[in-house]
Amino acid sequence: MATKAPALPGVSYVIPVLNEAAYIEAAILTVLAQDYAGAKELILALGPSTDSTNAVVQRMAASDDRIMTVPNPGTDIPVGLNLAIRASSYPIVVRVDAHSELEPDYTRRAIEILEATESANIGGVMKARGKTPFQSAVARAYNSRFGLGGGSYHGGAVAGAAESAYLGVFRRSVLDEVQLFDESVRRGEDWELNLRIRAAGHRVWFDPSLEVTYWPRENWNKLVRQFLSTGIWRGELVRRYRGRNPVRFFVPPALVVVLVLSVVLLVLQLTGVVAGLASWILSLLYLGPGAYLVLLLLLCFSPAGGPAWGDRWRFFLVLPTMHLSWGAGFIVGLVRGARNNVDTSRTGI
Numbered sequence: 275m276a277t278k279a280p281a282l283p284g285v286s287y288v289i290p291v292l293n294e295a296a297y298i299e300a301a302i303l304t305v306l307a308q309d310y311a312g313a314k315e316l317i318l319a320l321g322p323s324t325d326s327t328n329a330v331v332q333r334m335a336a337s338d339d340r341i342m343t344v345p346n347p348g349t350d351i352p353v354g355l356n357l358a359i360r361a362s363s364y365p366i367v368v369r370v371d372a373h374s375e376l377e378p379d380y381t382r383r384a385i386e387i388l389e390a391t392e393s394a395n396i397g398g399v400m401k402a403r404g405k406t407p408f409q410s411a412v413a414r415a416y417n418s419r420f421g422l423g424g425g426s427y428h429g430g431a432v433a434g435a436a437e438s439a440y441l442g443v444f445r446r447s448v449l450d451e452v453q454l455f456d457e458s459v460r461r462g463e464d465w466e467l468n469l470r471i472r473a474a475g476h477r478v479w480f481d482p483s484l485e486v487t488y489w490p491r492e493n494w495n496k497l498v499r500q501f502l503s504t505g506i507w508r509g510e511l512v513r514r515y516r517g518r519n520p521v522r523f524f525v526p527p528a529l530v531v532v533l534v535l536s537v538v539l540l541v542l543q544l545t546g547v548v549a550g551l552a553s554w555i556l557s558l559l560y561l562g563p564g565a566y567l568v569l570l571l572l573l574c575f576s577p578a579g580g581p582a583w584g585d586r587w588r589f590f591l592v593l594p595t596m597h598l599s600w601g602a603g604f605i606v607g608l609v610r611g612a613r614n615n616v617d618t619s620r621t622g623i
Contacts, residue, residue, distance in 0.1 A: 282312030284364030285381055286446070290346060290354030291331065292321035292620050294372035297489055299330055301372050306338065310381040317361050319346040319354030349621055352455035352463040359446075359454055367449060369441040369464075375487040384443040387481050394448040394476035395468060397439025398484025405489070411588035412490040412497060414581075415596055420573055422596075436480035437520065438468040448476055461507030461617060469518065494595065496619040501599035503617035508600070509607020526601030527608070532562040533598075570594065 287305045291298055305316050318335075320328050320343050335341040344361050346354040359367055366388075368381060380398075388396045402417050404410030415421035442464065452470045459466045468478045491497045505526070512519050536559050542548040548556060574590040581589070607615075 282310070283366050283385065284313035284315070285310060285366045285368055285385075286359070286362030286364040287314070287316045287368045287370050288319070288355055288358035288362065289316070289370045289372055290319045290321070290351045290358065291323070291327055291372045292346075292349055292354075293323045293325050293327055295323070295325040295327045295330060298327055298372050299334065300375055301370060302331070302334055302341065304376040304378075305370060306340065307378055308376065308381045309378050310385070313364060314340055314381075315363060316341045317358040318343050319358045320344070321346045321349050321354060349616060350457065350460050352457045352459060355463070356454045356457060359449060362446070365446045367444045367446050369444070371441060371486075371488065373489045374441065375489075377485060377487075380484060380486065381443070384481075384484055387479065387484070388443055388445070391477065391479045393479040394471050395439050395442045395444045396479040396481060396484070397436070397442050398480070398486060399482050400440045400488045401485045402488045402490050406492065407585060407588060408494070408592075409490055409492050411585060411592045412596075413488075414585075414589050415592050416488070416490055418573070418593075420569070421593060431482055433481045433483070434479070436468075436478050437472075438465045439478055439480060440464075441486060442468075448474070459507065459511070460612065460615065461504050462511050466511060466515075469515065491619055497592070497595060498599045500617055500619040501596050502603040503615055503619070505600035505603025505605075506607035506615045507603075507612050509604040509609070510612035512604075512608055513611060523604070526597045527604040528601075529562070529566060530598055530601035530605060532559065536560055536563050566594075 285308075289298075289301065289305075294301075302316065302318075305314075308314065318331055318341070320331060331341075331343060335343055342361065344357045346357055348354075355369065366385060368384070370376065384396055384398070387393075400416065402413035404413040448471060452467070452474055455463050455467050456470075472478055491500050508523055509527075512523065539548065539556055539559055543553055543557075570590060570593060574586050574593070
């Protein structure tokens with residue numbers, strides 16, 4: 275008698291949503307289109323959106339009983355994620371971002387890798403894309419190692435155990451074991467959760483064959499506010515978890531400090547307050563900003579070719595915007611803590 279194949283585990287997709295009218299329908303459709311043969315459900319935690327997001331979600335939920343919603347009266351992502359996870363039914367939890375789109379085979383392949391590697395969480399590459407010239411420049415920065423500091427999910431090429439994972443395909447039992455997301459962490463909640471998962475003796479895995487499309491912020495104002503808030507919360511996490519943070523986190527704030535000191539030194543030199551041998555020695559400080567500028571120029575205007583000149587100039591301006599906003603935020607968070615900082619690039623304020 276033939277052995278019956280084990281039933282595929284059911285999957286719960288969770289999405290926290292706030293002011294995502296331009297993206298949420300596509301995100302939902304890519305979840306519903308997954309070629310995974312097991313049971314599926316989608317739970318969306320609806321924040322107090324001021325656009326048509328909730329109307330779009332309710333319309334889609336009315337036509338597909340796999341879609342459920344839970345209210346998330348606040349704007350915090352980890353609170354929304356926990357509300358959705360608690361309302362879920364299945365042993366596999368797939369986090370989806372309202373700005374993301376899954377490939378059709380994402381779930382099936384992720385669960386195969388999850389089982390093969392005996393991991394607690396698995397993620398792949400964040401493949402940023404843009405619909406406008408500005409968003410495309412931001413996407414190029416996201417996809418660049420120089421842009422976001424070398425995390426494996428920003429262009430990593432080798433599968434293996436990882437520090438964290440983009441979005442994540444989780445075993446629900448492990449999420450329950452570590453008591454879900456820390457609701458006091460408003461940004462960087464995924465890194466903090468994966469830190470606790472690894473501390474509990476479980477494996478987090480990265481596989482570059484898994485790709486998720488991500489649509490970054492659409493304008494300069496939102497980009498600055500997003501990265502400033504992200505930096506503030508990263509500084510807060512360094513305060514909480516001293517000694518367990520990668521060195522790359524400290525590069526943008528170091529750049530900000532060196533730039534500020536360089537400006538101060540230049541003013542002192544121009545006014546004659548600093549002169550002579552001391553001025554020459556202190557001028558070594560300019561090597562930091564100078565090296566950064568050279569790297570920017572080489573990366574954005576390499577003679578090897580690439581995007582049109584307008585796109586290169588946008589990329590040239592987007593990169594330092596991200597680095598300096600993140601670095602300045604990090605210093606604020608490190609010095610005083612995140613307090614009640616909120617990412618207003620999501621709220622529309």
